[in-house]
Amino acid sequence: MMPRAILVLAAFILVASFGYSGDTSALKPPPGAKVAIVEFIDLQCPDCANANPLVKEAAKTYNIPIVRYDFPLPKHSWSFDAAVIAKYFDSKSKALGAAWRDYCFENQPGITPENLRSNAEKFAAQNKTSLPFVVDPDGKLTAQVRTDFALGQRVGIEHTPTIYVVSNKASGQPFVEVVDRSKLYSIIDQMKSDASASASAQTPSKPAANNLRTSKAGTVAKKK
Numbered sequence: 001m002m003p004r005a006i007l008v009l010a011a012f013i014l015v016a017s018f019g020y021s022g023d024t025s026a027l028k029p030p031p032g033a034k035v036a037i038v039e040f041i042d043l044q045c046p047d048c049a050n051a052n053p054l055v056k057e058a059a060k061t062y063n064i065p066i067v068r069y070d071f072p073l074p075k076h077s078w079s080f081d082a083a084v085i086a087k088y089f090d091s092k093s094k095a096l097g098a099a100w101r102d103y104c105f106e107n108q109p110g111i112t113p114e115n116l117r118s119n120a121e122k123f124a125a126q127n128k129t130s131l132p133f134v135v136d137p138d139g140k141l142t143a144q145v146r147t148d149f150a151l152g153q154r155v156g157i158e159h160t161p162t163i164y165v166v167s168n169k170a171s172g173q174p175f176v177e178v179v180d181r182s183k184l185y186s187i188i189d190q191m192k193s194d195a196s197a198s199a200s201a202q203t204p205s206k207p208a209a210n211n212l213r214t215s216k217a218g219t220v221a222k223k224k
Contacts, residue, residue: 022156
C-alpha cells in the first residue's frame with residue numbers, strides 16, 4: 001500500500017494540473033530537459049526575493065533548469081525598468097541576466113526608481129561589463145518584457161512569484177503549480193519519476209542480440 005503522504009501528493013498534483021484552464025504552452029521544460037522549474041517573477045516583489053534561494057537550491061540539487069518570465073506588477077515603481085535591464089543583460093548572456101535578477105532580490109530594500117540605474121552600473125562593473133547610456137534605444141527589450149507579461153496573463157498568473165514544476169511527459173498534464181513551497185522537493189521528485197516512466201513507456205524494445213544471430217544463421221543455412 002502506498003504511504004499516505006505519497007497519495008496526498010499525487011492527488012494534489014492531479015487537482016492542480018487538471019483544474020487548469022489557462023494557456024499552458026509556456027509550461028514545459030526547455031529542449032533537452034525532462035523536468036524544469038518555470039517561474040513568473042517581479043523583481044520588486046518581496047515574496048519573490050524570499051522564494052529565490054529555495055528555487056535556486058532546488059534547481060541545483062536536482063540539476064534542472066529554471067525558466068524565468070518577467071511579470072512586473074503595475075503597482076511597483078521600478079520593477080518594469082529593472083526587467084528591461086534584465087533583458088539587456090540576458091542579451092549578453094543568460095547567466096548574466098539571471099545574476100542581475102538575483103542582485104535585485106538581494107538588494108531589493110535599498111533599490112529605488114532614482115538609484116536603479118546606479119545599481120545596474122554597479123552590477124555591470126562587478127561583472128566586468130558595461131551598461132549603455134540608453135539601455136533600450138529601439139524598444140525591443142521593453143517589447144520582450146511586455147511579451148512575458150502578456151504570456152503570464154494568458155497562463156492566468158494572479159500573483160508573484162508563481163512557480164511551476166514542469167515535465168516533458170507525453171500524457172496527462174505535465175505541470176503543477178507549487179502553491180505550498182514546502183512541497184517543492186516532493187513535487188520535483190514526483191514529476192521526475194513520472195517523466196522517467198513516460199520515457200520508458202515510449203521506448204521501443206530491441207530484439208535480443210542472440211535472437212538476431214540465430215536469425216542470421218538460419219538464413220545462411222537455407223541458402224546452403
